[in-house]
Amino acid sequence: MKAAFYLMMGLLLMVYGCDPGGFGNTDVIIDKYKDLGTLDINFIYKIQGIPEDRIRKVDLSLAYTSDSLYHGLFFTSKNVSDEQSLYRFYLPPGTYYYQATIICLCQSDSCLWSKFPGGQFGLRMDGGKIEVKKGLATAVSTQFH
Amino acid sequence: MNFWHGSMIKLQLFRKQIHRKVLALLLRLLVCIITVTSCSEEIDLYSESDKLTAIYCLLNNNDSVQYLRISSQYTIIGNGKVIKPDSIDLTVKGDFIAYLSETSRSGEQVSHHFTPSFSIKKDTGWFPTEALQVYETRCTITPNTIYSLYVLFPKEKRMIFAKTVSFGGGVLVFDPAMVPGRKLNLFPGEDFYLRYEPLKNAAIYQATAKFLYDDIRDGIAERKELVLTLPLKFGDQTDIDFISQRISGDRFLRDVAREIAMDTSVKRRPVGFNFHISVGGEELALEIKKDLDAASFSSADYSSFKNAAGIFSSLSHKWIETIPLSKFTIDSLALSSLTRGLGFLTYDEINKLDSIK
Numbered sequence: 001m002k003a004a005f006y007l008m009m010g011l012l013l014m015v016y017g018c019d020p021g022g023f024g025n026t027d028v029i030i031d032k033y034k035d036l037g038t039l040d041i042n043f044i045y046k047i048q049g050i051p052e053d054r055i056r057k058v059d060l061s062l063a064y065t066s067d068s069l070y071h072g073l074f075f076t077s078k079n080v081s082d083e084q085s086l087y088r089f090y091l092p093p094g095t096y097y098y099q100a101t102i103i104c105l106c107q108s109d110s111c112l113w114s115k116f117p118g119g120q121f122g123l124r125m126d127g128g129k130i131e132v133k134k135g136l137a138t139a140v141s142t143q144f145h
Numbered sequence: 146m147n148f149w150h151g152s153m154i155k156l157q158l159f160r161k162q163i164h165r166k167v168l169a170l171l172l173r174l175l176v177c178i179i180t181v182t183s184c185s186e187e188i189d190l191y192s193e194s195d196k197l198t199a200i201y202c203l204l205n206n207n208d209s210v211q212y213l214r215i216s217s218q219y220t221i222i223g224n225g226k227v228i229k230p231d232s233i234d235l236t237v238k239g240d241f242i243a244y245l246s247e248t249s250r251s252g253e254q255v256s257h258h259f260t261p262s263f264s265i266k267k268d269t270g271w272f273p274t275e276a277l278q279v280y281e282t283r284c285t286i287t288p289n290t291i292y293s294l295y296v297l298f299p300k301e302k303r304m305i306f307a308k309t310v311s312f313g314g315g316v317l318v319f320d321p322a323m324v325p326g327r328k329l330n331l332f333p334g335e336d337f338y339l340r341y342e343p344l345k346n347a348a349i350y351q352a353t354a355k356f357l358y359d360d361i362r363d364g365i366a367e368r369k370e371l372v373l374t375l376p377l378k379f380g381d382q383t384d385i386d387f388i389s390q391r392i393s394g395d396r397f398l399r400d401v402a403r404e405i406a407m408d409t410s411v412k413r414r415p416v417g418f419n420f421h422i423s424v425g426g427e428e429l430a431l432e433i434k435k436d437l438d439a440a441s442f443s444s445a446d447y448s449s450f451k452n453a454a455g456i457f458s459s460l461s462h463k464w465i466e467t468i469p470l471s472k473f474t475i476d477s478l479a480l481s482s483l484t485r486g487l488g489f490l491t492y493d494e495i496n497k498l499d500s501i502k
Contacts, residue, residue: 077472
């Protein structure tokens with residue numbers, strides 16, 4: 001009886017003993033991001049007068065200062081896709097500036113009338129200041145006016 | 146007297162018992178001898194047999210000409226790795242008629258006859274080139290249509306037949322997209338996702354990414370490439386919007402460091418990425434799965450034909466050429482601890498180089 005009890009205890013220890021953080025190695029992932037904050041950018045656009053498939057995403061980048069943003073000196077960039085709207089960055093706490101860029105592919109004057117400078121292949125940008133806090137998620141949505 | 150008579154009967158009974166025992170022993174001995182000697186004859190596992198016809202035909206959506214390869218296959222007695230195949234043994238002799246039949250939605254059948262092809266340069270190597278019998282027919286593949294392949298041997302009164310359904314269309318790639326200004330980011334912490342639409346009637350997908358770079362030696366640039374093969378994707382996944390395959394930024398730098406040799410006499414300029422997606426039909430997927438399962442000893446022999454070996458299936462390709470790299474990708478190649486010894490130029494150095502030109 002005693003032997004069975006110790007055997008059961010040993011088995012329970014073996015199964016649960018080495019996984020304090022739950023299943024798998026989530027503790028490693030938590031460790032990697034524990035001093036960081038999360039920034040979620042919802043890269044969306046709605047431009048009137050242009051078919052949705054004629055406007056494409058070009059770039060989503062981050063800068064440390066407004067001056068760097070203005071000069072295009074970014075410290076990181078994301079692979080943007082027209083099939084994906086949410087982009088996540090893990091960053092140390094602080095102030096950041098983002099820039100999201102879209103391009104108009106329509107021919108003729110459509111792009112010009114929709115405020116894309118230069119018409120076809122004209123770019124429009126949306127930027128902003130964001131605060132990232134340790135252990136918290138900051139969410140922002142792009143707005144192209 | 147009575148005693149004597151009784152003893153005689155006992156003796157006779159004893160003799161009879163002895164007799165029976167000896168007879169049983171002899172019988173057992175005889176059975177043993179028959180069993181042992183009957184198995185002494187060797188069984189010939191390899192014996193002469195008829196050659197088997199092997200046929201390969203992959204309908205290509207991207208081409209207006211379809212090809213058929215036909216040959217013979219046979220059992221090699223002895224060490225197959227040493228005995229070089231003879232062209233006589235591999236060639237399919239005698240007259241045969243090969244044609245592709247297309248069944249339209251209305252049930253109408255259109256036939257395309259195969260004729261010998263001389264447009265494909267034959268490979269050199271282990272198998273004799275003169276034994277490679279390649280045939281072609283002019284035929285553009287109609288999407289989502291039943292195609293039948295017939296190879297008829299009139300003298301032998303033999304016909305080889307297989308059927309397949311063509312793909313629902315071409316490969317549609319979402320990412321990477323050719324958008325002016327969009328660049329590819331691939332550095333530690335930033336992965337790239339290749340996204341493409343699953344094809345109707347397709348069952349296997351193979352994607353490769355080619356990293357292109359120039360080796361600049363004494364001012365002369367030579368284009369080089371590093372091929373990154375992505376894992377095979379199986380299944381008729383038409384219920385999902387797209388198939389997504391990840392290329393890890395960390396892994397990319399590790400692959401570059403491992404595959405590209407250090408050379409102090411060259412400067413390297415990253416150019417971009419080319420992507421290639423190959424899609425195969427169900428029959429091709431089964432054939433490839435069979436090869437993959439071979440290591441687990443659970444291999445099942447697969448053929449599209451009932452009385453021949455080979456494959457009749459569909460194949461489609463999609464190429465995406467030269468996706469430019471972002472400043473971050475270029476700089477991580479030049480400056481990361483893994484690759485900084487390989488001579489890759491930074492983004493600013495490339496700009497300087499271009500301004501001098």
